[in-house]
Amino acid sequence: MAIEAKVNGKPVSFEGETDTPLLWAIREELGMTGTKFGCGIAACGACSVHIDGQIARSCSVPISDVAGKSITTIEGLAAADGKLTALQAAWIAHQVPQCGYCQSGQIMAAAALLAATPKPSDAQIDAAMTNICRCGTYPRIRAAIHDVAGNAAAVQA
């Protein structure tokens, strides 16, 4: 039985088996590849999306859990006309990505943090930003979040 949900505001119907992780339904059924596969066990965060506004690691959420819910992916952050969010613009201004593979997940985690905590402290950033970046972009991620939050502590990376 198909599972009805919304992705980036549009109604979708997932046809796969109910234990299919949301990640693979997004990537393979919807063909949206901005959400990345990294580990499959919710350890790295590359697959982070928002489910009803909450951060979630989609590799470990079966589609049976998202019936009737509203999902936002990296493709759904920018405005309809393609204008980037201030957070994405800060990511460019600070030249955060290197290989870039984890950055969709990092940006989704940062967006969720800022939605809940518009001016996060370093400790709040530490607690919220648990995604892995093997290129080691963490100092610039921190600086970009402070910058978009308007924190005085923002350091130009």
Add this chain to the structure above:
Amino acid sequence: MGMIRRAFLVGGAAVIGGGVFAIKYADGAAESSAAAMTNGKDGHNFATWLRIGEDDTVTLYSPHTDIGQGSNTGLGQMLAEELDAAWDKIAVVSAPAESPFANVVLGRGFLSEMSGYPGIVASLPESLLSMVARSMNLQITGGSSALRFTGERGFRVIGAATRMALVETAAKRLGVPAAELTTADSKVLHAKTGRALRYGELAAEAATRSLDTAPALKAAKDFRYIGKSVPRFDIPAKVDGTAQYGMDVIKPDMRVATVIAAPVRGGKLLSVDAAPAMAIKGVEKVISLDSAVVVVARGYWQALKGARALQPKFSDGGNEKIWTANIFAEQDKLRVAGKPDKTVGNGDVEAGFMTAGAKLVEADYKLPFLHHAMMEPFALTAHFKDGKLDVWGGLQDPLGSKMQAAKAAGLAADKVTFHPMLIGGSFGRRLPMYTEIVDQVARTAMQVPYPVKLIWSREEEVKQGAYRPQSSAKLKAALTADGKIAAWSYDFAQPEDGLREVPLFYDLPAATRRHFKQVSNQTVGAWRSVNATQHGFFAESFIDELAHAAGADPFEFRKRHLKPGSRHLAVLEEAAKRSGWGTPLPAGTGRGIAIVECFETIAAHVVEATLKDDGTPKVLKVTAVVDCGTVVNPVNAEAQVMGGIVMGLSTAISEAITLEKGIVVQSNFNDYEVLKLADTPAIDIHFLSSSAAMGGLGEPGLPPAAPALANALFAATGKRVRQLPIGVQAKA
């Protein structure tokens, strides 16, 4: 990477003594072949690697894959600098994975690293290097080589020569002497008459001129792009989800596959019952390969469930006796037997050890296998149709991968096309010696009528790595009464020596480094900075121990063993100054220093660290000073060093691959833990401007991090860490 260098040395050694130094970009046949591949509508090819469109667009065909290091932007800057091109007209694309685009300049770079530039290599005719590069199908990214070899000796030269061809073409057209013409922003200008010609207007005719083989290059004072923090080309697509990696390839009617390979290296597939996988909804085919089983399904989740349902039987290849502890024991035996495979050094070390009144200090160090843990697991897509095989994916040597796919599929090279995609991290993992996934996907594609994307699970990716080798060293030194090193010996065991790439730069009266070659059947490969992390940890831990044994400050002790006026001393002193070396710290907090040279770049880090309540290290601050000669793009250069520091600290604190019965114990990020944001310290990076030849930058920021941390923990706790990872070893 040592393998490649040796192969080049053999290729070069045969021809030393002959030839005249002459820069030639490629042989004529290759150049016209490259032109045929790149001369699109309204565009004209120069020197294989460059096309200028009639609309002024400049396209640079980069032979390097951008694995996150941003080198394509840097190469664009170097070309634009000499060409005097407008920055907004520059585009950098991947060179076709075809032999006319084999990286000749890189071949020269690898060779020159072996012998010093402009030594014997400078006397080799370019055509011979070109022949070697093509016969190797070399199109590799590695050795921190893109900017310092391909950029310095390739694109700057091509840019300058092309600019001259455009000027000469304009001189003829305007009927004025070339000396009266200047260039700027993709135009040739004649100031006297106020006339200007766009590069695009001149390209067709200029492309027919032969290019100067040794054009004058700009002086550093005239640089307009080199040394500027130009935003990277690739970043916008990496913040909105549109960047397309190998993992993201989607083709009509595509299937998705995953694989289980023999858990013990060298093992072969003995048997597998396909039925349990075929019973999973969506699974369409189970394919037995020589040492692996591939499950093909409608989607990845179904393929994974199918693979997990299988119970394939593999042989162990005779390698079931490989345990982590056995490898260290074997290395100790080699040292005791005392027959090194290579010795480098100076002076009479044995006599130095007998120095009257000298104190002898000895220490043993151990390092584990390390995994690259790139964020994007391997994923390649292949489609065999009408006798031709197409392969899409991200690898560090597209041309080599094409040849590998052709061989696995049993096809002629001209029947195979490799399409390079973005790469989600690599750090050496995607070099061609260890890309068995190319074989797997090519063989799978030959058996199915549709495109198939083969994805390695993270578990497969961790267990089937090409690890930094497990290695160990015994160091010994004699300290004189006035606190100087009289003699130093250093016996280390691992597969490769790496002695040339990682020099011992301390000025010692007698020193040897002896390599004992120890090879197990575990696959090892080039891991970011190659052998420099091992040598850096051994040497910089030991010299720290010697400083304390001599009752000296570790910075002052290093300083007294460095040549006055040397680059190393300047880097070390700057690191001490910027870190506040010697200023008081709270109890339980310590500062450690380390300095390592690799790929002709010198880096010194000062780490401030303490212990967490659980006894694991907490890094508070890192100050890094780097001399890599010219910095092409400061904002990206800083990113490279920052990333190296984070990776180096991560390895020091928690990373290890261990073996039991020949099988890798770790399986995913839950048991191969890497550093996260909360544990990343404040990092302050400073580049010393230097007129030295350009060194590498993707790798050299990494090696000093681990020894500087271990040295800081000694300063903080009095406990000396001699084996990585540190874990809780520094706990009281």
